[in-house]
Amino acid sequence: MEATQTQAQRQSVHETHHEQGPGFLRQYIFSTDHKIIGLQYAVTALCFLLIGFFLMCLMSWSKAYDMAAVPVLGPLLETLLGNAAAEGKISPDLYNSFGAMHGTIMVFLAIVPMVFAAFGNYIVPLQIGAVDMAFPRINMASYQFYFLGGVVMLTSFFIPNGAAQAGWTSYSPLATVIETDGQTFWLIGMVLLITSSLLGAVNFIATIIQLRAPGMTWMRMPWFVWVQFVTAFLLLLAFPPLEVAALMQLMDKLVGTSFFLPTGMALTSGEFATAESAAASGGGSALLYQHLFWFLGHPEVYVLILPAMGIVAEVISNHARRPLWGYRTLVYSVLAVGFLSFIVWAHHMYLTGMGTFISAFFQTTTIIISIPSVVILTCLFITLWGGSIRINTPPMLFALAFLPMFGIGGLTGLPLAFNFADLHLHDTYYVIAHFHYVVAPGTIFGLMAGIYFWYPKVTGRLMNDYWGKVHFWASLLFMNIVFMPMFYQGMKGMIRRQHDGGAGYSSARNPDGIGGLDDTVMEFNTVILMGALMLGLAQIPFILNFFLSLKYGEKAASDNPWRATTLDWQTPTPPPHGNFRQPPEVVRGPYDYSLPGAKEDFVPQNQPA
């Protein structure tokens, strides 16, 4: 036994050397190894996360100090972006660009690539005991399309009229008639990103279906793998309609069609001034775009959250030293969420004028989809019961904080789901607060948990514990300082996407108008700005920790420092090309922690009884 293992080890070392032959480019840039590709995704996505954050800071500045020059960065902005940032001020156009690009970058270039592509690429093949992804070259192409899409998106900031300005949703007709080529860049960028996601999704699903190690039956897969499986299906089937929408909007912009420009639209100036052609053919439909967009848009938000939930589940089970409670229920719940998320989309369109029946349908499905989410969260909660919880490590702190934070975000989805309440809350900061609670302290905390958790597997070193905790507590505090006031603002009726933070509607501006925004609402803008800046500072320990630990971090004591059961921890550290010393043979479920009668408090999946 011993002898064969060392032999296999030698062989795998030999293979790694063999791979190194082609040199740096082949190994790190045009690699087909799922682990390298995962890391490429991770690093690129984290950079985009930072960019998205900077954009948001500038927006927050604009909201708090409307049309005041941006301190420190003002001149830089002016040189980079030209007229839109004249005198270092953020013009409404620029604010709208930043808003659209913050949303786009965060969703499509930061979070999805991070939680789905990066974690999925690195972890999924390891967890199912595969040697690589099913289609390594397609995997590489997927990253390249992503990268290209990112480049196109970023380039659009520097073209004459600046980047897209119609929100991340790019509703037509606004997106079509706005006079900037940024929208064209946006659309082309989106087509590239969609291509990337489709290739990735095909690969993930095929890998999970085909490359599970012997004994890795469906119900022995770690829940994280299930989650990625469902997520991949969401991407696979929901993205194409958005691609259709993007192509049609592109046609409207470039070729002069009017898919989304209805008859009776009467722009009195500009390129699209009269819609004569539209009139002749019956014109287009503005709402069609919204249907196509939200058909993707809603599944997309579950793409953001599900992988994060998966990470949190792994960490919680491991740190509570207990099996996930209700594994089967969890699996069925995530399948249910995936299925239902295709038929709830129009809850984003309640106020476009919906009749009783169709809105009753979408309200009902929306409420139904909240049930499996509750079930998932409940299972995670109950997992803690009877555990031996190691609270005080960075991954566990982030994972635990995820629960109430996602709870707040999810629960505030409920008033939005009932359209009678949405009537008041639609397009206010309440919505902004709702979804940021799910994506920022939710998903970002989930991915932080994942980074701290798997760092030792990837690098062989642990991240610094103390600074990890500093990072956590500061992030938790400032996230809440940033987003909690937004509920209040939204309830008061502060509308989103306003570069002056609602000042135009404030009672200070219109003292005799009833229902203007009161002073508290306006003052919160400053609080949010401060909170956001501090939140940024709070990331510095993380960034330093992340890079410095590569070199100076404490060496992990073993290949399995968290004493975990899943296969990803049963490989050498870092996993070599081909991942496993010996083809693993799975003999048990994924979470055999604290098994009565076992020697240790964990039994790896490939360890015979």
Next chain:
Amino acid sequence: MEIPYVTQPRRDTGLYNAKVGIWLFLASEVMLFGGLFASYIMLRVGAPEGTWPTDLLDVPIGTINTVVLILSSVTVVLAWSALKLKNFKQYRRFQAVTILCAVTFIVIKSFEYREKFTHYDVVLVTGERVDGHLKERGEDEQGEEYLVLSHPVSYPAVNGIAYRPEAVREQKKSGQIDADRRIAQSEVKSIKNWSPAANTYFAIYFTMTALHALHVIAGALVIAWIWGPGASLWKTDPERYINRVEVSGLFWHFVDLVWIFLFPVLYLL
């Protein structure tokens, strides 16, 4: 370590990797074209009464193209069967027909596009509307611009394009179809050709068929690559080669399938 199930099917799923991959890809393609069909229907039912044009495309040409694609689809399966029977020569012959069909399809399609782009639709100041194939365009002695349309159809401009089919029918009955028509610039109120911008019907027609044509081209390139440069694999790993042929074939049938729906929807309804 090698990636398993590249050629041999996995026991519990009964499939090899590429086959799972292609079907997943086709699933997303279903949603892609499905989104377009859904859009088509929405635009059509949403169009105000009498403004959705019909009978603008050349049905015989469309029929020929349909037959061409169907033929190519059958040669693809026959080629694959031939390979299964280890008859490489026959495979080559069948697949050559497939590629030829693909080329034919694209050539016919591009002529059809050209035909549309040179078809002009003119609204006259008198309120009459004339459309026809552009035969000639120039300046007369007085320096006034004019154009000549062959096979013109004329009908009242009010109420959009709804009167056109009726006008065509009347003309056929009265038998005066072929007279060319000369229109001077001064008579013209507005003029445009049958490009995507002409109206929403042409917009969706060009979008769908162009996307479909891109699929045809892509599929043909893949099949041709496997047929030609990629054929050395037949010697080293025939199983895998057959799989490639099957997978590319599946894609090709899908492209055919899309056309089977595109044809009636765009040409006939």
Next chain:
Amino acid sequence: MSGHSPEEVQLEKKRYLTVFYILLVGTVVTVAAYFVELPWQALTVLVALIIASVKGFFVAGYFMHLMDEKKLIYVVMGFTFFFFLGLLLLTIWAWADTPISSW
């Protein structure tokens, strides 16, 4: 399909040709229906779509071997088709149930 014996393949070849003829006939019938001018427009639409579906069924079923494919592929394509129907029908329903009118 991967597990086919030569005899089966021979048999299938015949079947492919039969399907080919069916498809040709289908095409002819569709076009004929177009020229015949049925009493109502709705009928033309119906006929054309039914024939197209039948043709589609044959291509998918025999050329793409969906008639005897693995369960997994049925599941994937089944869900896909369901979601496509969802997109189509719900969008149309939303359009129809919206108390929107032209001015």
Next chain:
Amino acid sequence: MFDSISRLLGLPVNASVHGKSVDDFIIYVHLLMGALFVIWMIYFAYVLWRFNEKRHPRADHHGVQSKSSTYLEVAVVVVEAVFLIGFAIPLWAHMVDDVPETPGTNRVKVMAQQFAWHFMYPGADGEFGAQRFELVSAANPFGRDLDDPQGQDDFMTYNDLRIPLGEPTVFQVSSLDVIHSFKVIALRICQDTIPGQRVDTWCVPTQEGRYQINCAQLCGNGHSAMTQGFLTVHNREEFDTWVANKSAEAVIAAGSGDAGGFE
């Protein structure tokens, strides 16, 4: 107690009849959310304390056996179903299906344009005249057909919307260019404006005064500056006088071929 919850949530003043039910509904939903959150948090805190590594060094493989979580989930489902079927759906149906249609109903056409609001009233006769898309221009945002006798007394206002107190008014909302959203916070109405289409919304104001009209949908770089629109609620006499005056002016203007637009 309701008032204090309402204040806690930050609900703004309400000045319409259905607005009361909107507010009540929001409060009920938040009560449910609050209850769930508190229950979960108490449990969470307890678990973290009780099953901490120090207090509970050896984990229990089997964990919870009881079904209490299922009961909680079922309870959540039931409450949500009650909200949905008992309140949300019928209340929404009331908003969209019971739009008043009796002949005497007050009607106003609302036309959004980057970045202002146009309003059109049927005038003294209570009937709108004909409108045609082709006639739309900067000076005639509603495409009024001035030849239609019925439309002679229709009049338009710019950023100035007035409605009578205590009776329903129907707003026929549309847009000239992009999608905006017609929102009056205190009246709890909000309706996206879709170009080329008309959607109706309505309310019954309960309080005289001047209200800000919000544009709630991103509509371009002037979105946050689209703040000049105000809605004034008058008592019936004031409103009638105003309509009579405006209508009379309009008849004269229409005679001279002026559609009454602003730009």
